[in-house]
Amino acid sequence: MTADQTTPEAPGPVVIEAESIVKRFGGATAVDDVSIAVRSGEIHGLVGENGAGKSTLMRILAGILTPDQGEVRVDGRPLTGGTRAALDAGIALVHQELSLVPELTTAENIMLGAFPTRLGFTNARQLRGVAATALREIGVSVDLDERVGRLSVALRQFVEIARAVARKPRVLILDEPTATLTPAETDYLLTMLQRLAEGGLAIIYISHRIPEIFRICDRVTVLRDGQLIGTTPIRATTPAALVDQMVGREYKLDLQIRRESTPGEVVLAARGVRAHRVHGVDLDVRAGEIVGLGGLVGAGRTELVRAMIGADIRTAGRVTVTAHGRTRSISSYQSAVRNGVAYVPEERRTDGLALTMSVAENIALPNRRRLATGGVLRRSRVSAFAQRLADSVGLRPPDIRKDAGDYSGGNQQKIVIAKWLGRNPKVIVLDEPTRGVDVGAKAEIHRLIRELADQGTAVLVVSSDLPELLELSDVIHVIRDGRIAGTLSGPEADERSVMSLAAGGGMVGKA
Ligand SMILES: Nc1ncnc2c1ncn2[C@@H]1O[C@H](COP(=O)(O)OP(=O)(O)OP(=O)(O)O)[C@@H](O)[C@H]1O
Ligand SMILES: [Mg+2]
Known part of the structure; x- marks a missing residue:
């Protein structure tokens, strides 16, 4: 037990803490002096608008990115040495984008990059056993030998979680895990996370769905434009207050009235x-x-x-x-x-975007014919066209010269939608x-x-x-x-x- 009486919602000791983290990409500051501490047995929500810095902060905790300033500590000891060190310290991250290899089987994916040093296993049969145990632990039955590419997106998401759980983490970070799930599947996942937390796991949970945050989190941290707005016990806040903190202004969640439509042919x-x-x-x-x-x-x-x-x-x-x-x-x-026919696919990262091309190029790509005069693409015309669409989907920052891959997950989705909307x-x-x-x-x-x-x-x-x-x-x-x-x-x-x-x-x- 801890002496900290201000957070009775989170009874365990602090497992992981990040102090005064700063991360810059080029000139932009993605994470700007953010501190966060997560306790054993706690589900800690992390919220903020697209581009607020959530995924970047989590990549730092998981050792994927090195901060420009600040320190990450596990059990009070500084964490340095990248992903391997983070994994050894028991930090597992379920990425926002699915990261499985479609050509490999479920078992192979779960054990991908698992280091025998930590798990103490080397042979294939034992690795399979670990995969099976992880799936059982989260209560999901998937054929271990099925190629992941043939699984539904929801099942893939559960396999990602099994992959993290197989590493026996002390800190489990989930970056928008329910985005691909239906209400029933979400319900199942949330219950499962509560059970894992009761067993002493520290969980960091990112979601854009406020009701989920209120259902399972003990505390919630809000980021805005890379800055820490605050950490609050969930009982001390309301959905409206949280959204206000996220957007930094009074925001009316407008429930749209259904359209009057007169369909044609x-x-x-x-x-x-x-x-x-x-x-x-x-x-x-x-x-x-x-x-x-x-x-x-x-x-x-x-x-x-x-x-x-x-x-x-x-x-x-x-x-x-x-x-x-x-x-x-x-x-x-x-x-x-x-x-x-225009198609905005489900798996935008793989199907929809050229990550190493600029936003302008991505938006112009399906619209080449319209934008070209005499077969020549005019740069100014492409820019004006792309900028208008980028603005209309609210791309942040609205810089169409940046590579699509440099944008946050939500912003990448806006780019894909923009490029197809442009086709009329x-x-x-x-x-x-x-x-x-x-x-x-x-x-x-x-x-x-x-x-x-x-x-x-x-x-x-x-x-x-x-x-x-x-x-x-x-x-x-x-x-x-x-x-x-x-x-x-x-x-x-x-x-x-x-x-x-x-x-x-x-x-x-x-x-
Ligand atoms: N590799 C990168 N190179 C350049 N800029 C980046 C890179 N990764 C992130 N950024 C920028 O850092 C900021 C924070 O991005 P991040 O992905 O952390 O946001 P997020 O809060 O996870 O958003 P979302 O809800 O859309 O997933 C954004 O402005 C983004 O464009
Ligand atoms: Mg993100």
């Missing part, structure tokens, strides 16, 4: 679509209409939209795009793009459009999606964020086991009706 039509995990789907999206796809992660929504637009192989069925009275079949992704597409397919995006940017992206629909674009949205799905969609198809389990619109569409249709098949990935 059918633009995107799918008939009898079959593919991996998709078992026969018919669906239409009209001009000016926003069609939402709800359901659990793993229900086949991503597989469905990818098969529809030719990004993955379709085993049966026909998909057409109709524009200017002409109907064309979509046989490949190229033909989809040619016929005015006939059809836009968005998979989890605001995952990992902060509250302000989210409202902004919703506004942009509505604007596109109002201009006549046919919009198809996959979202696991129920309020988002309900707020955006004119019609919601709930997908379960690769089929449409039900279709909802108007007042009958609410959280309960979507969830009950979605949950008919039970939860994915839970033991």
Whole structure:
């Protein structure tokens, strides 16, 4: 027990502390004199807008980045020596972006980079045993020999966590682990984290979802523009107060009223679509209409939209795009793009962005033809175009000359969305459009999606964020086991009706 009476919510001794950390990238200060201390058995929330410095601070704790100033201590001893030293000290980080190798199996991924020095194992069978134990510990059953690339995003997320748990950490850092999860999976994860904390683990938990913070955290630290705003026991604050601290101003969480829409002709039509995990789907999206796809992660929504637009192989069925009275079949992704289909994929980091290219280049890439005059791209025109889009999605900092890879996770998502919005597409397919995006940017992206629909674009949205799905969609198809389990619109569409249709098949990935 500790003598510190001011934080009864966190009874254990301090395991890890960072003092006066400063980290600069070029001229910009990503983390500006931040201190944080986390106790054993505590779940410590870390919140802040996109680009606030959360991931950077956590990379410093995990030894991936070296601070320019300040010190990290574990059990009072300074931590130096990079990731290996951090791992040996028992610090495990679950990254914001999935970091597994798709070509390797679950077992191989869990043990990837595991050092026999710490675990005391060397042979393959023992390593497998460790992987199996870690999965059991978090209560998730995944085939150890399945290639990770074939797992649903939710299962991959759980494998990432198993990977961290297999290292027997004393400090577990999770950077937005629920961004890819449905409410049921999130619920499962949060309960699991509470159990791990009860066992004495110190947990640092990053999320943009305020209710999660209030549900599981003992204390919460707020960062803004790289600076420490404060650390507060969760019982001493409120969601509104926390959001105020994050954005530094009074912020009204605007609950949008559903749009009045008068959809036009059918633009995107799918008939009898079959593919991996998709078992026969018919669906239409009209001009000016926003069609939402709800359901659990793993229900086949991503597989469905990818098969529809030719990004993955379709085993049966026909998909057409109709524009200017002409109907064309979509046989490949190229033909989809040619016929005015834009696609904002789920895994933006791998599918959506060229990280070593500038923001301007990334935004210009799919819009080359429009921006070129006589086959020549004019730099000033590209800049003006890219800047306008970057501003409209609220990119921070709004510097389009910087490499996309230098932006925070949420800001990278805004760049991908910006580049497709610029095309003024006939059809836009968005998979989890605001995952990992902060509250302000989210409202902004919703506004942009509505604007596109109002201009006549046919919009198809996959979202696991129920309020988002309900707020955006004119019609919601709930997908379960690769089929449409039900279709909802108007007042009958609410959280309960979507969830009950979605949950008919039970939860994915839970033991
Ligand atoms: N490798 C890098 N090079 C240059 N700048 C970087 C680099 N990594 C981060 N930054 C900058 O540091 C700042 C903090 O980024 P960080 O990723 O820590 O934010 P975050 O709070 O995790 O945001 P998000 O919620 O979007 O994930 C941002 O302005 C970002 O652009
Ligand atoms: Mg981050």
